[in-house]
Amino acid sequence: MKERIFLILANLFWAGNYVFGKYVVTEMSPLWITFTRWFLSLTFLIPISYFIERPNYREVLKSSWLPLSCMGLLGVIGYNLLLYGALEYTSPINASLVNALNPAMMVVFSFMILKERMTWMNVVGFALSLIGVLFILTKGHLEWIFQTTYNRGDLMMLAANLCWVFYSIIGKRLAVPPITATACSVFLSVIFLFPFLFLQPFDITQLSVRGITGIIYMWLFPSVCSFVFWNMAVKKVGPSHAGVYLNLITVFTAIITLILGEKILASQIIGGALVLSGVYFATKISKPKEKVMQSTQV
Numbered sequence: 001m002k003e004r005i006f007l008i009l010a011n012l013f014w015a016g017n018y019v020f021g022k023y024v025v026t027e028m029s030p031l032w033i034t035f036t037r038w039f040l041s042l043t044f045l046i047p048i049s050y051f052i053e054r055p056n057y058r059e060v061l062k063s064s065w066l067p068l069s070c071m072g073l074l075g076v077i078g079y080n081l082l083l084y085g086a087l088e089y090t091s092p093i094n095a096s097l098v099n100a101l102n103p104a105m106m107v108v109f110s111f112m113i114l115k116e117r118m119t120w121m122n123v124v125g126f127a128l129s130l131i132g133v134l135f136i137l138t139k140g141h142l143e144w145i146f147q148t149t150y151n152r153g154d155l156m157m158l159a160a161n162l163c164w165v166f167y168s169i170i171g172k173r174l175a176v177p178p179i180t181a182t183a184c185s186v187f188l189s190v191i192f193l194f195p196f197l198f199l200q201p202f203d204i205t206q207l208s209v210r211g212i213t214g215i216i217y218m219w220l221f222p223s224v225c226s227f228v229f230w231n232m233a234v235k236k237v238g239p240s241h242a243g244v245y246l247n248l249i250t251v252f253t254a255i256i257t258l259i260l261g262e263k264i265l266a267s268q269i270i271g272g273a274l275v276l277s278g279v280y281f282a283t284k285i286s287k288p289k290e291k292v293m294q295s296t297q298v
Contacts, residue, residue: 104126
C-alpha cells in the first residue's frame with residue numbers, strides 16, 4: 001500500500017512540473033529554468049546517493065564519465081530544454097499527452113538497439129499510441145497529417161521523448177547505482193550548462209512570487225521527492241508494475257488543468273485515450289505462449 005502511495009505522489013509531482021513550467025517559462029528561459037532546477041537539486045541528490053548507495057564519486061566519474069556525460073546531455077539538458085521550450089508554444093495537457101508516448105517508444109527502441117523481446121501486441125500498441133499522438137497534433141483531423149503546420153511545442157515534445165529514450169537506454173547499460181548515476185549526470189550537466197548562462201544574462205531578483213514558487217516546486221517535488229519516491233517503490237514492486245503508474249501523469253495534468261479553469265479539447269480526450277490504451281498494449285509483458293518477434297536478423 002505504501003509503495004502505491006509513493007508511485008501516485010511521484011507522478012502527481014511530475015504532472016505539476018508541466019503546469020508550473022508553463023508559468024515559469026514566461027519569466028525565465030528554458031536554459032535558466034533547467035540550470036536552476038538541477039543546480040538546486042544537487043543539494044539533495046548528492047547526500048541521498050551518498051547515504052543510500054555509498055559510492056566512490058571519484059572512481060565513478062573516472063570510469064564512467066562518458067556515458068554519464070551522455071546521460072546528462074540527453075536526459076537532463078536535452079529533455080528539460082525541449083520540455084520547457086515546448087511549454088512556450090503548447091499547453092501542459094498537450095505536452096503530457098505527447099510525453100505519454102514515451103513508454104511505447106522505449107519498447108520499440110529497446111527492441112532495435114538492446115535486442116529485447118517484442119511481441120506483435122507491442123507493435124499494435126505502439127501504432128495505436130502513435131495514432132493517438134497524431135490525433136492530438138492535428139486536433140482530431142488525421143487527414144491533415146501531410147497538409148498541416150504542426151504546433152512547434154508538440155514537435156519539441158516528440159524530440160524530448162527521443163532524448164529520454166536514449167538517456168534510459170544508456171542508463172540501463174550503465175553499471176552505476178541509479179541514484180548515484182542521476183546525481184553524477186546532473187552534476188556534469190550543471191557544469192556543461194554554466195558557460196551558456198553568460199549568453200543569456202538573467203537577473204533572478206526580477207522573478208515574481210509565482211516564478212519563485214514555481215522554481216521551488218520544481219526543485220523540491222519533481223526533481224527530488226518524485227525521484228526518491230519512485231526509486232523506493234520500484235525497489236519493492238519492480239519497474240514493470242511501476243511503469244503502469246506513469247500514465248497518471250497525463251491524468252493528473254488534466255485534473256490540474258481543469259481545476260485552474262482551462263478547457264480540454266475533445267481531440268485531446270480522444271487522442272489521450274488512444275495513447276494510453278496503446279501504451280498499455282505496447283508495454284504489456286509477453287507470456288511464454290505468445291509469439292515473439294526476434295530481434296536478431298535472419
